[in-house]
Amino acid sequence: MNIKWPNNNILELGWRNDYFFAVIKELKPKSICEIGCHVGLTTQALVLEAIKYTDELYFAGYDLFELANDYTHKKEINGKGSGSFNRVKRRLEGIKKNHFNNLKYDLYKGDTNSTLQSQKFDFVFIDGGHSYDTVKHDYEKLKDSKVIFFDDYDIADVKRFCDEIGAKNLIEFKSKKKLAVLIK
Numbered sequence: 001m002n003i004k005w006p007n008n009n010i011l012e013l014g015w016r017n018d019y020f021f022a023v024i025k026e027l028k029p030k031s032i033c034e035i036g037c038h039v040g041l042t043t044q045a046l047v048l049e050a051i052k053y054t055d056e057l058y059f060a061g062y063d064l065f066e067l068a069n070d071y072t073h074k075k076e077i078n079g080k081g082s083g084s085f086n087r088v089k090r091r092l093e094g095i096k097k098n099h100f101n102n103l104k105y106d107l108y109k110g111d112t113n114s115t116l117q118s119q120k121f122d123f124v125f126i127d128g129g130h131s132y133d134t135v136k137h138d139y140e141k142l143k144d145s146k147v148i149f150f151d152d153y154d155i156a157d158v159k160r161f162c163d164e165i166g167a168k169n170l171i172e173f174k175s176k177k178k179l180a181v182l183i184k
Contacts, residue, residue, distance in 0.1 A: 001026050001147075001183060005170060011177050014045070016151070019170055019179060020125070021049050023147050028053040029122030033145070035112055035138050036127035037061040038080055040088035044095065046125070051100040059105040060121070061088060062112050062128060072111075076129035077155055085109050112138050120144040127151035135161045146184050153178030 003026055006018040020042075029050055037043050043061055050057050064072055065085040072078065088107060096103045108115040112128055116138060124145045126138050135150070135158055142148060152158050153169055154177060162169075167180040 003183075011171070011175055014041075015177070016042070016149075016179055017045050017049075019181070020046060020123075020149065023123065023149075023181075024049045024053065027122055027147060029146075030054050030056060031058045031060075031121040032123045032125075033060045033062070033119070033121040033142060034125045034127070035062045035116070036083075036125075036129075036151070037063040037065075037088045037107070038083035040084075040091040042125065042127070043088055044091045046123070047092065047095050047103065048099065050123070051095070051103070056102040057100065057104070059092065059103065060108070060119070061092075061105065062108045062116060063088070064111060064128075065109045067110060072129075076131050076134060077152075077157065078130065112141070116141045118142075118144075122146050124148040125151065130155045130158055132157035132161055139165065144184075148182045150180040150182075153180040 003022050005022055032046055034043055047059055063083045065083045068082040092105050118141050124142050130152055150158055150162050150167055153162055162180040167182040169180050171178045
C-alpha cells in the first residue's frame with residue numbers, strides 16, 4: 001500500500017482522522033474494528049469515510065462503556081472517562097438509516113480480555129485499555145488484520161508494545177500526542 005500520510009504538524013481536534021482517511025482511501029475497507037469507542041465520534045468518522053469507497057461495511061466496536069470506573073480508568077491509563085453504549089449505537093443507526101443501509105455492526109460492552117475473539121479486519125483502531133497487557137491482548141486477537149492503528153503511542157506501555165512488534169510512529173515532530181501504525 002502506498003499511503004500518502006498527512007504532513008500537518010498541528011494536532012487539532014480530530015487530527016487522527018487525516019491519518020485514518022489516508023488509509024481508508026487507499027484500502028477501501030469492508031470491515032472495521034474499533035477498540036475504545038467511547039461516545040462514538042471516531043466511530044462515526046471512520047464509518048462515514050469508509051462508506052464512500054465500498055458497497056457494504058461491517059463495523060465491530062468494543063468498549064467498557066458504562067462499566068468503566070475509577071479502578072479501570074487507573075489500571076488502563078484511561079483519561080477520557082466512561083463511554084456511552086447508547087450514544088455509539090444511535091450514531092451507527094443514524095448512519096444506517098440516513099446514509100448507508102448496507103452497514104452491519106456489532107457493539108460489545110465489557111473488557112476486551114473477555115469480549116474480544118480472534119478475528120481479521122481490513123482496518124483496526126486500538127484505543128481501549130492502555131496497559132501493556134491489554135494492548136498486547138487486543139493486538140494478539142487482531143494481528144492478522146491488514147492495518148492496525150495504535151493510539152496513545154506516547155504512553156509508555158503502548159510505546160513499549162508497539163516498538164516490540166515494529167509498529168511505526170506516525171507523529172515524528174514534537175507533540176504530546178502520538179499515533180502508531182502496523183501495515184501487513
